[in-house]
Amino acid sequence: MNAPVGHYQYDQIDRNFLQSRIEEFESQVQRRIDGTLTEDEFKPLRLMNGLYLQLHAYMLRIAIPYGILDSRQMRKLSDIAHRYDRDYGHFTTRQNIQFNWIRLEDTPAILRELADVDMHAIQTSGNCIRNVTSDEFAGAAADELVDPRVHAEILRQWSTLHPEFTFLPRKFKIAISGSPNDRVAARFHDIGILARPGVDGTVFRIFVGGGMGRTPIIGQEIFDAVPEDRLLATLEAIVRVYNAHGRRDNIYKARIKILVQAIGIEAYREAVEAELALMNPDHYRLTPETVAAIRARFAVPELVAPDNASEVLAQQRIADREFDLWVRSNTHEHRASGHIIAVVSMKPAGGIPGDATSVQMKRLADLADVHSFGELRITHLQNVVLGHVRQDRLHDLWLSLREVGLASANVGLIGDIVACPGLDYCALANSRSIPIAQKLGARFGNADLQAEIGALSINISGCINACGHHHAGNIGLLGVDKRGEEFFQITLGGRADQGAAIGSILGPALPEDDTVDAIARIVDCYLGKRTAGETFLDTLSRLGDVPFKDAAYEAV
């Protein structure tokens, strides 16, 4: 294997920190058992170590900072899936992985095994700053202005066991991107950050108060161009205002979005500026030396490709139509000539979105070693990216993926469904999300049909907490319970990119199978009414939702 690229490399200090954290957690488990800690006291402590109690078992959510891991780490996850879970894991919309069938008593041992490969489960849950997410094509995409990974790592470190911000009113999610094409849903985060080059170094556009959940709100710009040396000071001030003034009397009104809505973005900005005026700028300065020191811990891939790499790929696409279809949907332009970014869909037709077996994980690790410097990325749409593939070897990669059932050509298409775990796992859910996702995946499984339909996202949440991000789906489904039967409310028009919008409810909720049929009719309606080059969202915005509503409910 090559030296791991793409993520921060630990040293002994970082490793000692993880050991101390595990010892702390072991002692907390012990204190829970001997009664020194009550269940109410233990709960937030275990959550901040990634351990949830779900419907049937404990779930352990493991952090993958900014979604990037190396093959050695992926092999360890595969091993954990095999030995401690039911031989699979689930990639999440925060670019993490979770294991759904964990025994409490195994948890310290699992955390030790993770620490062996510089991984942990810190702050993957709880009312603290969660795992920082970033662009899955960071440092590779041709359309990128600034590589956000170094700053994502800085944010990860800064937020780790932050002494002031570990008991916030509610969970707090930060995303950072460096591309004008927002692939991180920046405007649906508590804080969304877009980096770009300024006159004098990198500057950061910052949004606050976005979020999904019961009250979906699009984040508002608080600052347009924060200079790098003021980045941490600004974030401290934003979170400090929230910690002091966010509501603590009602968990459904405790997110920063509610505070920003209550006082208005101008008042929030003034409060943050008042904090900044009181803060000692030297104390909070993010110096170029600090940034350089953290940047130095990232290995950089040596991107060398033969001159004819693009030509080889072009010929292979002509020769193999099925391969060509996959290249169209599952790749993205790389900044370096002769290279390409490959997205491995974890959404096989009829499968469970985001699930990976231990064998698939191991195979992905092997393929990352062969094709992408041992680097893998988990996307917030629950797929896996190999970021630096040589174009002349892409066909080899695709053939290998096909052998393990990972060559679905549906990234960004209707089969690329995002679904929360739903009532199969989650104690909060009103309905299951997975079966309807599987039915929709199977209904639209044909690769040609998906290509014909084009860009279209489906997001499914099993309750109003919206973990499946249904508000941001082009087609969103919200599961509701009607006298013991699962119904689904359909929303249209949501999107999470730079044109962020919240979907509108189409009409009354329908039972599961009727919902699948209604979506098929909505798609048919789009195919019938679109003009050349129009995406689903384009047609929807041109015609409004009336024709789609008529189509959806015509047979009901």
Next chain:
Amino acid sequence: MKLFDLGARASNFHEQLVPLDELQNFPDARAVLLEAEHDPERLKPFLAHLELVVLRFPIFRDGRPFTQARALREYLGFNGEIRAEGHILPDQAAFLKRCGVDSVVLSEGSDPALWEKQLHRFHEAYQRAVLPEAPLGVGLRVKPN
């Protein structure tokens, strides 16, 4: 009342603890009690006389006193003792200390050895806090005292 010292500043017992709202009626008061919803800025006129500010945690999950402690140290330049009382866990010892809190009122049955253990559990931190802490190499990391 059993006190646990988090840092170098030894805690001092105070006979009279005055609630913030009554502070103006007691010009000689040396010790004040701040509730989590209070803005520490309101202490400004009294700070010169105050030797002790007690921050009350209504429940350990309510993180506002951490911000209050930092405001007292960073914005108001308070150099007296800051003490935490109420529902607090030993697992919060280092957080309290790093935000500028000096001492904790131990609840009934609380084990000082556990507090001691938690206070010194971590030998590295990933961000600067209130206390002067030596950097661990170049980067964000520091060595908590």
